[in-house]
Structures are given as C-alpha cells and as structure tokens.
Amino acid sequence: MSEGAPLQLVQSAAFARGGNRLCFVDPRDSRRCIKVQRADRSPRQKRRQAPPWKRLRRLASFDDNQQEAATYRHLQAHCGEAAFSLIPRLYGTVPTSLGPGLCSELLRDSDGRIARTLKHYLWERGEADSLGSVLEAFAQHWTALGMPSRRLLLHNIVVQCDANGPRALKVIDGLGWPDFLPLANHLPALARRKARRRIDHLHQAIAALLARRQARGDFGIHGWLDESRRLC
Ligand SMILES: Nc1ncnc2c1ncn2[C@@H]1O[C@H](COP(=O)(O)OP(=O)(O)OP(=O)(O)O)[C@@H](O)[C@H]1O
Ligand SMILES: [Mg+2]
Numbered sequence: 088m089s090e091g092a093p094l095q096l097v098q099s100a101a102f103a104r105g106g107n108r109l110c111f112v113d114p115r116d117s118r119r120c121i122k123v124q125r126a127d128r129s130p131r132q133k134r135r136q137a138p139p140w141k142r143l144r145r146l147a148s149f150d151d152n153q154q155e156a157a158t159y160r161h162l163q164a165h166c167g168e169a170a171f172s173l174i175p176r177l178y179g180t181v182p183t184s185l186g187p188g189l190c191s192e193l194l195r196d197s198d199g200r201i202a203r204t205l206k207h208y209l210w211e212r213g214e215a216d217s218l219g220s221v222l223e224a225f226a227q228h229w230t231a232l233g234m235p236s237r238r239l240l241l242h243n244i245v246v247q248c249d250a251n252g253p254r255a256l257k258v259i260d261g262l263g264w265p266d267f268l269p270l271a272n273h274l275p276a277l278a279r280r281k282a283r284r285r286i287d288h289l290h291q292a293i294a295a296l297l298a299r300r301q302a303r304g305d306f307g308i309h310g311w312l313d314e315s316r317r318l319c
Contacts, residue, residue, distance in 0.1 A: 093182040096123065102201060102319040103312060105242075105260065107133075107151050112319045113190060119178060120193035122152060123185040144267075151260075152189040156180065158235060158263035161272060166232050173228055174258050194257055197249035200317040205256065205293075206241035206310035210300055215293050218246070218253050225256040226286045233278025235271065237261045239289040241296055242310025 094114065101109040102120075107128045113119035124130070130149035134142055137149070147153045159177045162170045175192035182188070194202040209215060215222070236258065243260040246253050264271050264281070271278040299305070 091182075093184050094121070094188065096121065096183045096185050096188070098185065102316045106309060109185070111188075112193060117319075118193055118195075119190055121181060121183060121188040121190050123183055123188045124150065124152065126185070152180070152187060154263055155189060155260075161235065162262075166234070169228075169232060170234065172255065173225065173232070173234060174262065191259075194245050194247055194259065196247060197254070201312060201319060202245040202247045202257075203312055203317070204242045204310040205244040205246050206296060206306075207312055208246040208253075209241065209293060209296050210306055210311075213297065213300060215297065218256070221246075221253045221256060226289075230279055230283045230286055233271070233275055233282045234258075234285075235262060235264045235269070235278065236282070236285055237263070237265045239285045239292070241289075241292055244289075 096111050096114075098109065101111050103110040104125070107125060108122045109125055111121045111123070113121050130146050133149040134144070134146060137144075156177065156179075162174070175194055178190040178192075180187050181190050196202050203211070208218075238261070239258065240261060244256055244258050247255045247257065263269075271281050
C-alpha cells in the first residue's frame with residue numbers, strides 16, 4: 088500500500104455489523120479492529136432522521152467514530168491508564184476504501200477467538216452467576232472513575248474469557264455523555280453518580296435478558312457473533 092492510500096476493506100469481510108458501523112479485523116494487525124460507518128447510516132442520514140431539536144446539532148455529533156475519538160481524548164486527560172481496564176485502547180483514524188476508519192484494540196479471548204458480547208454470553212449460558220466477581224469489579228471501577236457513557240447496553244460490552252472463564256468486561260461502544268451540555272465532564276461527583284446509575288440499569292438489563300430467554304423470547308437483532316466470525 089502506498090503511503091496515504093486508503094486501506095482496502097471489503098464489506099463482506101466485516102466480522103460484525105452494528106446498528107451504525109461495520110467492524111473489521113485490521114488487515115495490518117490482527118490485534119486491532121477498524122470500524123467504519125455503515126453506508127446506509129451516514130451522519131447526514133442520521134441527522135435527517137433525528138427529531139427536529141436534535142437536527143440543530145453539528146454533523147460530527149452524528150458520527151459515532153468522531154464522537155468516540157472525542158470521548159477518548161477526554162478520558163485520556165481525566166482518567167489516563169486506569170480507563171483501559173474498562174475499554175479497548177484507541178489507535179486513531181485511518182482512511183479506508185469504505186470511508187474513515189477508527190482503529191482500536193480488538194478484544195479476544197485467551198484462545199484467540201474474538202470475545203463475545205455480554206448479551207451473547209448471557210444468552211448462551213442462561214445465568215449471570217459465573218460473571219460474579221468480574222461484574223462486581225467492573226461495576227466498582229466504572230463508578231469510581233465516573234466513566235462517561237450512554238446507557239450500558241448488553242451488546243456494547245464484551246466478556247473476555249480465559250480457560251477459567253470470564254476475566255474482564257469491556258465497553259466497546261456507547262461512550263460519552265449524551266447530554267447537550269455534559270456538566271458531568273467538569274463535575275467528578277456528578278460523573279460518578281451518573282456512572283452508578285448506568286451500572287444499576289446494567290443489572291436490570293441483565294435480569295431482563297435472562298427473563299426473556301427463560302420465557303423463550305427473542306434474542307433481538309444485535310450482539311450475536313457467529314462462531315465462524317469469532318475465528319477471524
Ligand atoms: N473492540 C472490539 N473487540 C471485540 N469485538 C468488538 C469490538 N468492537 C466491536 N466489537 C463487536 O462488533 C459489534 C458491533 O460494534 P459496535 O457496537 O462498535 O457497532 P455500532 O454499529 O456502533 O453499534 P450500535 O448498534 O450499538 O450503534 C459489537 O457488538 C461487538 O460484537
Ligand atoms: Mg454497538
């Protein structure tokens with residue numbers, strides 16, 4: 088690849104497809120992933136579909152990659168290294184054939200497979216007890232750092248496992264306060280209170296998913312990673 092030429096990505100090779108982005112294993116380094124906006128979910132399109140009062144926001148606020156990069160700059164300044172036991176590392180942006188890509192740490196299990204989402208893990212196991220201390224440590228650390236996020240969704244958290252079971256939970260999407268003027272960025276006590284509420288909601292979401300599974304309900308659209316994709 089000549090310097091500056093976009094990295095060639097083929098849509099069908101994505102290992103995962105979220106509601107907004109396609110995720111690829113970085114062809115240059117399999118320990119990294121690259122996320123690009125889905126063509127049918129461009130920032131312009133999302134702004135057009137937003138409620139009228141949200142359409143006043145800058146276009147960049149509808150771009151998940153730009154939002155995530157901005158949140159990481161804030162986290163780097165306020166939490167530093169401590170945050171990286173809760174979120175993947177970010178390596179910056181890279182031009183790709185499918186538009187700007189955001190490059191970050193690809194979270195894998197110790198056997199090399201791409202880690203499952205918390206939603207996938209819970210659905211497969213039908214219980215949360217095996218997460219025990221890992222979930223508790225995550226909740227405590229998340230709250231203590233006042234980590235900025237929207238609601239913590241089960242398909243936006245991955246469970247990294249080793250041979251003995253779950254080792255860590257990491258949030259791979261949904262970072263940053265959703266507020267128009269996020270006061271919590273300047274008031275650590277408020278950030279911790281809001282982060283605590285996100286954790287309360289996460290516990291509720293876990294219980295609700297397990298109840299839905301028990302009632303033979305639907306898994307939903309997002310958060311399942313086929314075994315073949317986990318081997319990418
Ligand atoms: N760093 C990562 N390590 C491992 N898997 C990841 C990583 N980032 C994303 N994934 C996988 O890719 C899926 C989609 O990624 P992501 O949530 O970033 O997309 P999105 O389109 O922004 O999501 P949403 O639908 O929540 O808007 C995740 O549910 C997860 O399975
Ligand atoms: Mg997501």
